[in-house]
Amino acid sequence: MDESWKRARAVFATLAGPPVVWLFAFFLIPLAIIWAYSFGENQSLTHIAINGTLSNYIHAIKPLYLGIIFKSFWFAALTTALCLVVGFPVAIAITFASEKTKIWLLLLIMLPFWTNLLIRTYALMAVLRTEGYINYSLAFLWNGLGHLAALTGHPMAAFQPLELLHNNFAVVFGLVYVQLPFMVLPLYAALDRLDRSLLEASLDLGAGHMTTFTRIVVPLATPGIVSGVLVTLIPSIGAYLTPDLLGGPSSQMIANVIERQFKTANDWPFGAALSFLLMYMTFLAIAVQAVVARGRRARQA
Amino acid sequence: MAVVIYLYAPLITLMAFSFNDSRRNIVWRGFTLDWYKVAFEDTDLIAAFGNSLTIAAVSTVVSVMLGALTAILLWRFRFPLKPALEGALGLPIVVPEICMGVAMLVFFTQVMPWPTDLIWPLNLGAIIISHISFSFSFVAIVIRGRLASFNRELEEAAKDLGAGEWRIFWDVLVPHMRPGLLAGALLAFTLSLDDFVITFFTSGPDTTTFPVKVYSMVRFSVTPEVNAASTILIVLTVALTALALRLQGTDVARIEAGDGV
Secondary structure, rough: OOHHHHHHHHHHHHHHHHHHHHHHHHHHHHHHHHHHHHEEEEOOOOOOOEOOHHHHHHOOHHHHHHHHHHHHHHHEEEEEEEHHHHHHHHHHHHHOOOHHHHHHHHHHHHHHOOOOOHHHHHHHHHHOOOOHHHHHHHHHHHHHHHHHHOOOOOOOOOOOOOOOOOOOOHHHHHHHHHHHHHHHHHHHHHOOOOOOOHHHHHHHHOOOHHHHHHHHHHHOOOHHHHHHHHHHHHHHHOOOHHHHHHHHHHHOOHHHHHHHHHOOOOHHHHHHHHHHHHHHHHHHHHHHHHHHHHHHHHOOO | OOHHHHHHHHHHHHHHHHEEOOOOOOOOOOOHHHHHHHHHHOOHHHHHHHHHHHHHHHHHHHHHHHHHHHHHHHHHOOOOHHHHHHHHHHHHHOOOHHHHHHHHHHHHHHOOOOOOOOOOHHHHHHHHHHHHHHHHHHHHHHHHHOOOOOOOHHHHHHHOOOOHHHHHHHOOOOOOOHHHHHHHHHHHHHHHHHHOHHHHOOOOOOOOOOHHHHHHHHHHOOOHHHHHHHHHHHHHHHHHHHHHHHHHHHHHHHHHHHHOO
């Protein structure tokens, strides 16, 4: 399979040239510039001096920004946990569906994931607004109850719409909505490979459904759980659109702060430092996953 | 299947209310196509839509070419620094969108300022380049998955029969890769059409894309025109997906589910 590159240098160069040049010119170099900027400071409006200062990083770990980083992580973790709780039963249901239904169910889960993120977020705004569908339905129910109450001589207060949009609840709700397919697909992939006879054996030997689930299904599905957690957690930490459109002033996440540094506050070095902190968090999550995976493999060997 | 309702109810109401005869999005007042008329007469929106399709088309073609080269390279050769290259190729997939967005913003303002007065579609260059950068790694993964099932004996047979490198590539390898190329193209097209964050940082006043335009509409005023425009895009995406699925069974679904993330 593997041919040494020396055997066909011309072919090797033709194949390697364009992608490698592209990757360097239009991806690695832009990132390297941001990295360099994170050690610089604004000299004038247009000039940034890269002088190896750490002040941007020190600025970034002040309580205000540390709080935002922590909150981003907390929102992402909460989203991941909710996706796992909601997604696991869905993945199990798909696994045990008949072959034909299975394809349709998978398609149903994936279709929203092909729909534009902005459109999905906008659709949620319409649902959650003070005059949105949820409040409209609640008001309808409340007024119905109100009529009944008035008949019995206990008038009720007028309906107060729930504040569902522009707060932390809306952000987590929106993140779960957007990320759920990412969780269900790896879970399903792991569960589908699971040997059914193990479940039957466990049930035959007298284990209850709960025991079978926690001691057989969950351990065997761990690779799927780990990759599901990773692909849900990473985009959630860096989410920009969801907190921007669904969140309020207090639910800004790290990506929103970065955007502000570059587009309005014009403090590029500080924005660059925050970007790289976000990148390091991402790499840390991936490294943890790799270590967990290696540990599992070592134990199995 | 409460989850299916959770996933679909917002989208279906969004589509339904694009036909609603009222400015407000909440009470049903009768069927109308007026909002589609408004959307089609909104020249900015139509221009943004055209930009999006152009960007997606060009970026798909280039991404598929770069992705195919990368896939063949990694599949065929053993060379020094191969793990480093594989790692670097994984970066565009894992780097948070916002970081890549600001990197592109800085790159296209400081290092390689993209002229703003170019004629259409050349003025879209900065956006197209950024889209290719984040798409082609995904394409490479999809195509490499397909190449894994290639029988090397076919290549040797072709060589024995006197075919040169180019003939082998074109007549043996490309036909085998075709499903992967198609799946990769579909993925690249969807990624490009869907992207908001990175485009947001690379687009200028004359180069808005559909998502960027919808974003500004959503920020300033919410009218059913946005619903109408969204419905068109949803229908387009679903139709495109259905077509791709029909073209090659459910292979796309499996490839995207397994390797796309």
